[in-house]
Amino acid sequence: MLRNTWISALMVIVACPSGAQAPATPAASKVATAAPSTTTTPVQRADSTPKGKLKNPYKDSNKAIVDAGAKLFGGASCSGCHGGTGGGGICPPLANGVWIYGGDDDTLFRLITYGSQTLLSRGYIRTGLENVVAPMPAMGGAIATDDDLWRILTFIRAQYHGPAECKFGCPAEGGGR
Numbered sequence: 001m002l003r004n005t006w007i008s009a010l011m012v013i014v015a016c017p018s019g020a021q022a023p024a025t026p027a028a029s030k031v032a033t034a035a036p037s038t039t040t041t042p043v044q045r046a047d048s049t050p051k052g053k054l055k056n057p058y059k060d061s062n063k064a065i066v067d068a069g070a071k072l073f074g075g076a077s078c079s080g081c082h083g084g085t086g087g088g089g090i091c092p093p094l095a096n097g098v099w100i101y102g103g104d105d106d107t108l109f110r111l112i113t114y115g116s117q118t119l120l121s122r123g124y125i126r127t128g129l130e131n132v133v134a135p136m137p138a139m140g141g142a143i144a145t146d147d148d149l150w151r152i153l154t155f156i157r158a159q160y161h162g163p164a165e166c167k168f169g170c171p172a173e174g175g176g177r
Helices: 002-015 026-034 042-048 064-076 076-084 104-114 115-120 146-159
Strands: none
Touching: 042 104, 042 146, 064 146, 104 115, 104 146, 115 146
């Protein structure tokens, strides 16, 4: 018994030479790696990534991420303009298949981060028309991390009910680029 305890302790030291604690169980390991640890702001991420290269690391089939995104969506006041589930309000719906600037991850991340005026000034164009269109304010300073923004976008994707072929941007859009 003592020998097994000593071997387990040695394995922790070898596996974690920095002195960090190893996860107690495999489940703890999965939780620890489920979300990237980041302090990068959306603006920093958008500014440092070439156009067209931002890709959401999450899938809208991940209920925990979608639920976290829903809370962030409400907390960042997105629902005040776009409705509680992204169905629209004083601003366009986010779930109907009409992407004003393109529906790909890169375009949506930058639109939310920079706002529509800056997005247009960076060479993106309007590709869709919607009945309710107000300028999108820059929210990159209101959302703490790029990971939080990816979670919000995952929630938005989970609410989508438009044409299946347009969920990530309609083929004719070209991603707004």
